[in-house]
Amino acid sequence: MQETHRYTLDDLLTLMQVLRDPQQGCPWDVAQHWHSIVPHTIEEAHEVADAIERRAFDELPGELGDLLFQILYYAQFGREEGRFDFHDIVHVLTTKMIARHPHVFPDGHLDSRRQGIPAADVDTSEVGQRWERRKAEERDARAATSFLDDIPLALPALTRAGKLSSRASRAGFDWPDHRGALEKVREELGELEVEIDAGHQENMSAELGDLLFAVVNLARHLNIDPEQALRGTGKRFESRFRHVESAVRASGQAIESTEIDCLERYWQDAKRIERES
Incomplete structure (x- = not known):
């Protein structure tokens, strides 16, 4: 119709x-x-x-x-x-985005346009620096007292950890490259192992959190979104585990009573099929 x-x-x-x-x-x-x-x-x-x-x-x-x-x-x-009301939301958003994009709206209003320079030729590093300066000015206007102000508590933990480490980096609190971040992951893993051996549950939780934060920081240095990376891993795990379940059913057994060595073989089969496809 x-x-x-x-x-x-x-x-x-x-x-x-x-x-x-x-x-x-x-x-x-x-x-x-x-x-x-x-x-x-x-x-x-x-x-x-x-x-x-x-x-x-x-x-x-x-x-x-x-x-x-x-x-x-x-x-x-x-x-x-x-x-x-909704129109206020639209107005505030449009005003903010125009102010944050002077390389697109050079005269500071919606009708103005950059002349003579294609978007592909604009220096993206300079754009990013200008964006962050503008956001910092907005935080200052709200009387912010810390680089970490206005990072919402309700964000997913991995996303919030990434934003915290990114803000700290802008303040100069960061490793010079990914090698320092990778070494920090190893350090935090070692500290977790110490607490596991000691059996200190509360300390284990704290050290595990430190390890996760270090991994998120490493992801930032590698330009990898940790949320997307973990979602991808979850998707692969689900696909592989479903293959294991199917293989166990085809053998006439129940997965709960199947030996772990057998399950591991099915798991490796799933990984091989994944690579070949």
Whole structure:
């Protein structure tokens, strides 16, 4: 059937207002508040990342829509409390991005354009430095007292660790190259082994955290996103383990009663198949 009408952003804003209407809206939507929506926002962001990782681009409009809908909740909460509305979000974002991209908008407004230099010829290192300077100026304007201010506590732990180490690096607190970061991983692993041998549970937890942080720091030096790297490992583990399960079933056994040496052979088979494919 031919589509005769396409909804607009204004229609979506109207939809949210109706859903939140105490008389005519949806009881579930009316009951929501700032904090109740946060877990859904995080979940929807992860679902967007998952669709991209799987290259499920046919699913992406729906997943991005679900994430956008979370922003509409916050905009509606702000509107109801007289704090801000969706148009304020758009204005603040656009203003901030124009200010952070003087190499694109040289006159500081949306209609201005860089002349004569293709994007491919712009010095990306200079762009990155300018971006960080602008963000630092914004932190100063908010009376920030530390390089580590405004890093959200609610971020996934690996992502937050990466941001913490990156901010510290900008302050000059960093290894000169990846070799120092790699040696730190070895050092933290040794300290963990000492606590494991001593049987100190609380110290083991602290040292394990230090090891994970050191690995994240190494990932930054190698220009690897630790979240993506770990998701990739999880995907490979799942595929290999499913192969092991299938092989065990084909042998007529239960995985719980199969010898570990046999499981390891199936695991290595899975890795070989993975490499060959």
